[in-house]
Amino acid sequence: MLIKLALKSLHDRKGSVILSIIAMTVSVFVLLGVEHVRHQTKQNFANTVSGVDLIVGARTSSLNLLLYSVFKIGSPSNNISWQSFKKVAENPQVKWAVPLSLGDSHKGYRVLGTTESYFLHYSYGKKHKLLFQQGQAFNNVFDVVLGYQIAVKLGYQLGDEILLAHGLGRTSFSMHADKPFTVVGILAPTGTPVDHTLHVSLQAIEAIHASGKNTYHASKPDKRSELKTDLPPQLSANYPSDSMPSSKSTLTPKSITAFMLGLNSKMSTFKIQREINNNRQEPLSAILPGVALSELWQIMGVLESTLFLVAILVFISASLGVSAMLLSAIKQRSREMYLLRVIGAPALFLFMLIELEALFITIISCALGVALLIASLFFAQTYLASYFSLQISLNIFSLNSLTLIMAMIAASALVATIPSVVSYLQSKRHYVVK
Amino acid sequence: MIIELAKLKFSYPEQADSLVLDIPSWSLPIGEHTLIHGSSGSGKSTLLNILNGLLSVNSGHIEVLGQRLNEMTSRQRDNFRANSIGYVFQQFNLIGYLNAIDNVQLANYFSKSSEKSSVTEEIKALLNSLNIPKKDWQQPVHKLSIGQQQRIAIARALINKPALLIADEPTSALDEENSADFMALLMSIVDSSQTTLLFVSHDISLSRYFTRVESLHDINQAGAVNAD
Structure with missing residues (x-):
């Protein structure tokens, strides 16, 4: 009632x-x-990056390292040497290591220099791998793989040629105008910063920064210019010696910005982290992405x-x-x-x-x-x-x-x-x- | 005796020193139909609210149906009111947005009387005997005429078979014809159910329906004429 x-x-x-x-x-x-x-x-x-056990960069705070390596925000404090990367990658506990090289941009979007193994090992969300919506990973030095949003917003398609700029501004004065890149792959949407990133090979980063005027025109159709895809830990002894015989010295990366590590056993994470942090040759920082992400979220x-x-x-x-x-x-x-x-x-x-x-x-x-x-x-x-x-x-x-x-x-x-x-x-x- | 009052004194808390009611002695025998008349403002409604237990007196003896109201808790008085007293007002007798059946049922809901299963049948019989057309039973009552509403009010007042029916100027909102119909219906229904009726009105012409007629001025010694 x-x-x-x-x-x-x-x-x-x-x-x-x-x-x-x-x-x-x-x-x-x-x-x-x-x-x-x-x-x-x-x-x-929290799902931005998963399946990565450690991220390593020059000595800095964990937030800074996370921001520039994963979110591509801010600038790295310093680069790290290729030797340090090789040394860590050869550690028997390390299952895979993916180098990251930042510093260039295309119309305000960051360019990431890496290796093909990036597409194999980087995962997000609940261990989702990166998928190609169209095309494939880069094969040649001047190949570029676009994040989903870049392709959508800038209207790029497979086969388009684009120019990269040095530095991060939208209107950079130093365009690498003599070295156009060809779009060979477009990634499926992920809802992570990957969508806003252009991916090229490490050699490409070296190539566009090479000081020589005529360094690299002829090698594109050259069969020998194909990249080594099989990287650490089975880091080939002769890498990258046979990839670009004509310009070997120019295209070997001397330094990279950071790298991601996958370990054989989660149990060894803290041990490896300590080893890297105590590295004597070069001051390095290794962070656990999950921990750093939650620190960032607290802010x-x-x-x-x-x-x-x-x-x-x-x-x-x-x-x-x-x-x-x-x-x-x-x-x-x-x-x-x-x-x-x-x-x-x-x-x-x-x-x-x-x-x-x-x-x-x-x-x-x-x-x-x-x-x-x-x-x-x-x-x-x-x-x-x-x-x-x-x-x-x-x-x-x-x-x-x-x-x-x-x-x-x-x-x-x-x-x-x-x-x-x-x-x-x-x-x-x-x-x-x- | 169904009502017995002695040395009853009442004033509203806002005006504590001006007595509204001062009744040395008054009583109402069982079965009698009594008209109390008095001009408006003479304290009629106040007296009725004391008899139904909504107001508590300052001092004095008050017994209704053998129950001493000023010794009961307010919860007991709520029950007493629901079970033993039927009430018909001048207007606003019903909840406008409920239909006739719901209104009567609501009164039954608060009482502990009668098995609730058969109550719908009783309500229908009562509405029938009060000449409410069947088609109007399911209408919200504010859509019905005042005459019909007052008749439904009788049904509402009588559903719990109270021993005492109190009517507070129930005809003053009705025209002469409706008023006569209403009175005839009311008297026949209280006669057949042997309910004691206490009827309060300013209209002395209604005296012909009653066995006993009293003036509130004679009962009430308080001179106050400004409260109602």
Whole structure:
């Protein structure tokens, strides 16, 4: 009877109730939306790199190393020598080692010099490997493999020729104009910085920085210019001696920016890390990507908490709005309240009635908010993926969001005690001014 | 005696020193149909709210149906009111957004009387005997005429078979014809159910329906005429 009365009384005041529900729905939408996106971003973020046991660079902070090697943000403090890389790569505990060389750009996008093994070993998310949407890995010195977003935004296709610039500016003065690269592969979207990176071979980086004017034109069609793909730990003894016989000295990398390591056994991670950090020939830093990622996320946490706080405030204001609506309705319903008392309703019944009305408004709003969120995620999904590289799942029901919904219902019930208590007290006072 | 009052004194807490009611002694025997008339502001509604237990008196003896109201807890008074007293007002007798059946059922919900399973049948019988057309039973009552609403109010008041029916100016919102219909219906139904009726009105012309007629001025010694 209580439930029926609450529902019918809400139905009787459709206008103001619907407005309250809309306000509440928007706030539920914002709160759940922020929570969901926050959660997903965190996951996306933590998924940026996986399957890599250690990242090694010049001696620097772990955050800095992570930022420039994985996120391609900022500049490396220093390069490390090829000898150091070779030495670590030859360690029997090391299963694979992938060198990274940064410093060039194309229209503001970073160029990564690496080896073909990068495409074999770099993984993201739950150990997803990089996949080629079109084409294949670089085979020749002047081949380039594009991240998905670059191909989409700059409209490149297989076979297009592009120029790389020295430095990172969008309008660099020193274009490597005499050395156009050919697009041979485009990667599938990953939702990681890989989407915004151009991949070339280490030799290419050396080649475009070679000081000689006529270093490398003829070798492109040359069969001998094919790259060695089989790199560390089976680092060929003669690498890269037979790859470019004509310009051997020019194209051997003297230094690289960083490298990624995969180990034979996870157990040896800390041992290898310590060995690298204590390297005597050259000051090196080895970091565990997972640890560094979570350190980085802690910094982002401030922004995240601020967003969440704003969402909570929006919700509280909506709850107060509902309570204000109910409170003003109580004044108009004083006859009804009196009547209920006369036919024997205890004062508690009136308290419960108002509480229940608030609860119904909240529950309906939560249902609508959830539906709205799923619908908008459904429509925004492709947009978010292509413009922000955010992979947002449609499944918003996590333990977190369910707790949040429960908390919202509890909070609105709490706020609704204001009008409920008023109606309780009013009915206790018994007499009605006619 | 169904009501016994002695040395009853009452004032509203906001105006503690001006007595609204001061009744040395008054009683109502079982089965009697009594009209109390008094001009508006003479304290009629206050007296009725004391009798139904919504207001507590400052001092004095008050016994309704053998229960001493000022010795009961408020929860007990809620139950007592739901079970033993039927109430019809001048207007706003019903919850506007509920239909006739729901309104009557609501009154039954708060009482502990009668097995709830058969109550729907009882409600229908009662509405029938009060000449409410069947097609109007499922309508929200605010869509019905005032005359119909007042008749549904009788059904609402009588569903729990109360020993005492209190009517507070139930005809003053009705025109003469409807008023006569209402009175005839009310008297026949309280006669057949042997309910004691306490009827309060400013309209002395209704006296012909009652066995006993009293003026509140004679009962109430308090001079105050400004509270209602």
